[in-house]
Amino acid sequence: MKLFKISSLIWIVIFFVGSFFIWFREKDASGFSNTLANQIVSLSIWGFVFICILIAHLVWHHHLIKK
Structure with a gap:
């Protein structure tokens, strides 16, 4: 779950910088x-x-929750 949070933060930063x-x-x-x-x-x-x-x-998040 920690990897999911880190990747979410990275995608948010990429989205705002690109925008x-x-x-x-x-x-x-x-x-x-x-x-x-x-x-x-x-x-x-x-x-x-x-x-x-x-x-x-x-x-991916839904798949992690199922586990």
Whole structure:
């Protein structure tokens, strides 16, 4: 269970650091200016990826509880 808590904390930190990076960067990877619309789309994609990771993480947690 200790490993689960440590990995949860690491994923939370990665999510917030990535979100701040996406929000505050001036240009995206293709060189276009990072407008509000681009920021929202980028954060939506970032959030979707982390929802998938969260689901996998919760399945892992459920498996640990069963043991």
